[in-house]
Amino acid sequence: MDISPTIIRLADFGGRPNSGEDAAAAMRGALEAASVIEGPVVLACEQGLYDFYPEQAARAKYYISNTASEEENPDVTRTIGILLHGIRNMMLDGNGSLFVFHGKQTMIVIDSCEQIAIRNLRMDFAYPTVVEMTVEAIGVNCLDMAVHPDSRYEIVSGALYWFGEGWRFRDGPMQEHDTLTDTTWRTGNLSASAVRVEERGPGKLRLFYEAWCMPTTSVGRVFQARDGIRDQVGAFIVQSSKIAWSDVGVHFMHGLGLVCQFSEDISFERMELAPRPETGRTVAAFADCIHVSGCRGVVRVADSRFVGAHDDAINVHGTYMRVAGLPAADEVLLRFMHPQTYGFPAFFPGDRIAFVRAGTLTSFAEAVVSEAELLEPRVMRVKLDRDAPQDIRSDDVAENVTWAPEVEIVRNQMSRIPTRGVLVTTSRRALIEENRFERITMSAVLVAGDAGSWYESGRVNNLTIRGNSFFECGEADHAVIAISPENTEPSFVHAHIKIEDNQFEMRATPVLDARYTRDLTFVNNRIALHGQAREAGAAIRLLGCDEVSLSCNHYI
Template identity: 30%
Template structure:
């Protein structure tokens, strides 16, 4: 492979010049079989200098065109290698976009923003219906107009959100106990330079000295976006911030994330804030996904989420053809959702029972919302409008090992896939559930009934489940959104939880719904006293409309609140809310 020193082509650090156009020129001339070497230092990428392209990003706001700093298109056998290279972004821009690429490695780079697209401040005073927050205007420029706090930078101005603002304990560096997603809608008033008062009805009063992460701006650009790619490796990359999801891969095959760090940039005046949303988000991928040796801290959504995309049947045209629709407002326009030869499963509404799995003959996107799909065999006679479709070909196996899933808003990891999953040798310190195995066709439409999962040799710390988020009934929560669960048709099967350590302040370790072939064996459960018990589930294990479960040979250390295995049976249930 040809080794190319990028400084010889005009990409030099610490010049203050935007690098986007030069990258594109070099990539055009060297689209394959090359190693690009970056010199240590700082490289600038500005939204106004970036190219524009329309993309539909999974689980992101639709806001086309997107602004792309570095775009790799149809490139093959490429390595981009840096050492202490800092890519600094300005405004709403996507640092890296990979489309239709093969055999790509990115390594030795950090990504950050000059002015981050979220903010934070110190709580310095509280009253009956207000708190005062000190905000560093140099790092987080802002103004207050008509009782609305706006953060701003060149070319953008965004109001503070009315939900999702998160209090962090200054001593533990974790989300303040029991405070997750309790911060109320507020109006704001500027008291003095750097001091803003928030008026509201606070169900849990924030504490003086703690820090408040203030969210603003849409979920528009990922830090690295990968679409229709194969054999991608991201290695030793540090992401201090992102304007949306951190690493987003959709409809790709074989992905490796090794040595990724997502954490606050302490040197830039940030104490708790890192990413705007999820850390690694994986939608409709194939092959094998490996996540190992990674570190996550201070994210404003889940560290890792792997799932498929369910679509709803809007119309049955004939015995072989249906019109499908993408339902969730942040998951539309997927031209890669299916291809000829892909296996598509039909899911019955209500109980999520699989009716059949058919081979695709033809798939065509009609609009961002709708598509037409035809099958080589006749569709099941039971099929009705409102049933769902799931692409079984676009599902990936997951190996997740030797990672640190630190504290931030929401949960640790989420996954729904029928392919084999191994979760091993990780440390979990989430504020919500550490592991959520969900799946639904009613809200996010994140599909994928699990068939082979092993969760082994992990440590679940005592910060897990100290705040309440949807899907957080227990430290490990197996909670598919099945409105009418049927024990004879479980959504998830063959989930094994063994030889883990749970250091817990409360009773609930495991909740499972619509699951069969569940085992919980050889685990250690240790009592912690860092937080008061507060969860609704009072049993150690709750089995909700589940089949066989093997729970034995577990070791209990300390005054464990519950060793109970509770069973619930229900036939109907209201649909739950979305996982924000």
């Protein structure tokens, strides 16, 4: 028998829409009330605009994968607009409301929760930490720029500084956006490289250059800049299960994006990760849009739009940790290697651990974890149900093969992405189907895996890429679909990959580049080559592959 949910209204705790008041305390009170109710709960918001300021936000320490190193961000305390901790069977229903965040914040944290739904909500920032300016005119060794109204600046001794609520920077990563083609790519920081900046009027700048370093650009191009430090994320889902986001607009995120870490059964349906049209902005994400690290169950992303990021649209992976010692016959010390990933438990009792050769990226031994503890932010001690392998090498790594999800990425649209559309490295079933990838600057789909750079783990063993549309994606060094494990010794890494019934509208780039893959099928695909693409060389490049089937593809 269905149980009617208990309705909790944000208004009953002082949350008034369109008031300009800080809604953080009201939201915290409503969530505390919801946490003690048995059975389903709906936290309902009266439709309108709610502001969330950092002064009354929650603060908690969280180590988050792929964010910032100890040197970049020594204090991992996050400023959290909405914190859900230990809550079961609750829905946050925005009823179409807009939540506007101020300063640098992690908008939502879902920690140790079960069966949580976030729906009918839009989220944005008052002053996004990615600033924007547009080329108005090109002069002799100078550029005239119009600054977006949501981007604030000051000029000090001829140098341009950007600032917002609690942040300020001068240099950092910059991207150039062509509004005519809706294409974005990374470039040098043209405001930091200017020899002098002058203000021509409110929001009007003139940037001067030495003749030898005058930027090459066009009138109408938009330049986007940020400081590069991922000290917050858009949202963080950690050690939680059955989390469902639906009908949610995320119009800007500071930091990595919507991060899922050691959680299971997560879905994102009908999401709009794009700038609000009325703002005139071109950027919605400071880095990735959705980032999944060390999860299990099913991760599903469906019927959503990803427009305007500063990094990848979707990235799903695990983490390789290097074997750093053998304190006992049945114990290993494991070390986080990448500067931006550390500090969180990566193994739990009952998990299956695989030992992997760094050179070949192949497993040579497995065991079950009986104990696991984080000795320090970069080192874990793991006790096994058997002796550790005796032939461990100094660069061998280990991965948690229990926490690897099934992945479904279906019927999404991705555009204005400067890097990759989808990265996926998981040993379980993965499906990328009926998506549209538009002018993704690098590979639209990348299957990687490495034990020497990002240490992102996962041997793909069952991936289907079917019925997608790829429009002018990739570049000379980045195939539209790239299967590129970073093994340094010859060995089959990935296997059982099907690429079928897709449509490729090509520019000068390979369609497929595959390395060290076994059982690879590329069939029934339609490839249209235009102009200079016909001179680009091989459409398909293979290295160290076996059991490859290429058939019934149509080249136009």
